[in-house]
Amino acid sequence: MATQLPDARRVAVEALTRIEVDGAYANLVLPGILARSGLPERDRAFVTQLVYGTTRARRACDWFVERFAHGELEPEVRAALRLGVFQLRFLGTPPHAAVSATVAVVPRRVRGLVNAVLRKVAEAEDRWPSEAVRLSYPDWVVDVLTADLGTDRAIAALESMNGAAPVSERSDGYVQDRASQMVVEAVGARRGERVLDLCAAPGGKATALAGAGAWVAAGEIRTGRAGLIAANVDRLDLSPLVSVVVADGCHPPFGAESFDRVLVDAPCSGLGSLRRRADARWRVDPEAPGRLASLQRKLLSGALPLVAPGGVIVYSVCTLTQAETVDVAAGFLDEHPDLEPLDIPGEPWVKWGSGALLLPQAEGTDGMALFAWRVPNATKKSESPAPARDQP
Numbered sequence: 044m045a046t047q048l049p050d051a052r053r054v055a056v057e058a059l060t061r062i063e064v065d066g067a068y069a070n071l072v073l074p075g076i077l078a079r080s081g082l083p084e085r086d087r088a089f090v091t092q093l094v095y096g097t098t099r100a101r102r103a104c105d106w107f108v109e110r111f112a113h114g115e116l117e118p119e120v121r122a123a124l125r126l127g128v129f130q131l132r133f134l135g136t137p138p139h140a141a142v143s144a145t146v147a148v149v150p151r152r153v154r155g156l157v158n159a160v161l162r163k164v165a166e167a168e169d170r171w172p173s174e175a176v177r178l179s180y181p182d183w184v185v186d187v188l189t190a191d192l193g194t195d196r197a198i199a200a201l202e203s204m205n206g207a208a209p210v211s212e213r214s215d216g217y218v219q220d221r222a223s224q225m226v227v228e229a230v231g232a233r234r235g236e237r238v239l240d241l242c243a244a245p246g247g248k249a250t251a252l253a254g255a256g257a258w259v260a261a262g263e264i265r266t267g268r269a270g271l272i273a274a275n276v277d278r279l280d281l282s283p284l285v286s287v288v289v290a291d292g293c294h295p296p297f298g299a300e301s302f303d304r305v306l307v308d309a310p311c312s313g314l315g316s317l318r319r320r321a322d323a324r325w326r327v328d329p330e331a332p333g334r335l336a337s338l339q340r341k342l343l344s345g346a347l348p349l350v351a352p353g354g355v356i357v358y359s360v361c362t363l364t365q366a367e368t369v370d371v372a373a374g375f376l377d378e379h380p381d382l383e384p385l386d387i388p389g390e391p392w393v394k395w396g397s398g399a400l401l402l403p404q405a406e407g408t409d410g411m412a413l414f415a416w417r418v419p420n421a422t423k424k425s426e427s428p429a430p431a432r433d434q435p
């Protein structure tokens with residue numbers, strides 16, 4: 044075992060270097076590197092913990108590295124130093140073990156440097172220059188969430204998204220975060236109802252809706268991602284109930300009033316599910332919430348005419364920004380004052396405008412915002428009758 048741990052760290056340094064130099068996605072690059080490593084399962088789990096943890100804590104680790112290592116660092120040396128800091132300051136590895144095991148995996152010519160820097164880091168105080176550095180997020184993410192949620196909620200949300208995402212499996216074996224399962228419950232689809240999931244890939248909610256016995260149309264703009272829905276539908280044996288449709292949800296190709304329920308689980312900045320992908324926080328850009336809010340408004344406007352009189356439209360996003368949640372919902376309601384906001388789930392959700400917000404710290408789920416409205420029974424706009432109920 045003692046000889047395997049340095050190997051695990053060497054594999055972690057290789058992955059971290061690839062992520063840094065090639066801009067590779069952590070979750071895409073790591074499986075291949077692990078497969079080639081020949082490491083036993085237990086060590087692979089350790090490498091995964093090291094790579095994802097160091098990637099999340101990158102900014103905080105760099106703050107320590109830059110205090111004691113001056114000048115240009117080769118990517119591999121920087122990766123090893125970050126890894127060493129992560130073990131020392133976040134993983135609680137005893138200093139002698141963290142330092143010597145990390146030094147052992149770097150080239151001989153830089154061992155002195157890595158050893159000296161990590162020894163200083165082990166003894167250094169952590170007077171963090173900001174919460175964004177301490178929690179290791181881009182400044183703008185901390186600023187937006189603090190402005191939108193208030194400081195206490197924002198910091199607790201950011202702290203909770205520094206942990207790894209727990210795995211929760213549905214009764215049919217599909218792995219789906221509890222927050223998403225709660226969105227499906229809020230849609231409330233019943234056997235035989237016609238339901239549209241406008242933005243459906245990879246099909247988590249669409250398959251759950253079909254699992255409740257509804258006829259489901261699963262829309263998705265990207266062909267490749269639509270294939271993921273089809274694969275999940277096949278695997279769960281739900282083909283008779285789910286039709287996959289490649290389409291732009293802003294201009295959906297369905298007849299007016301053809302669904303009892305429409306779910307708009309819209310693309311979003313993902314600031315509520317940052318723990319799910321270790322490098323997501325470094326990839327999302329500050330313009331994303333504003334840009335996506337206008338797409339979200341278009342998707343809702345595209346979806347509304349498809350809801351039958353008395354039917355329900357549900358809007359959900361796995362983010363926590365006001366722009367993509369309460370602002371989108373309020374704008375939609377302003378344009379359609381005849382919509383009736385529906386009761387939102389109780390605890391652990393909190394009231395959020397006319398809808399509800401699930402903070403990631405509440406129960407360790409993804410963060411999620413949810414709004415639901417009932418379309419009035421008597422609609423003046425429609426002249427065409429709703430199609431037969433046994434045709435999704």
Ligand SMILES: C[S@@+](CC[C@H](N)C(=O)[O-])C[C@H]1O[C@@H](n2cnc3c(N)ncnc32)[C@H](O)[C@@H]1O
Pocket residue numbers: 223240241242243244245246247248249262263264265268290291292293308309310311
């Ligand atoms: C939040 S994900 C949906 C997750 C899905 N409902 C589930 O539970 O598995 C949003 C999806 O919307 C798709 N999308 C983006 N723009 C779209 C558009 N204009 N029309 C339809 N789908 C779109 C994205 O490709 C992405 O797959």
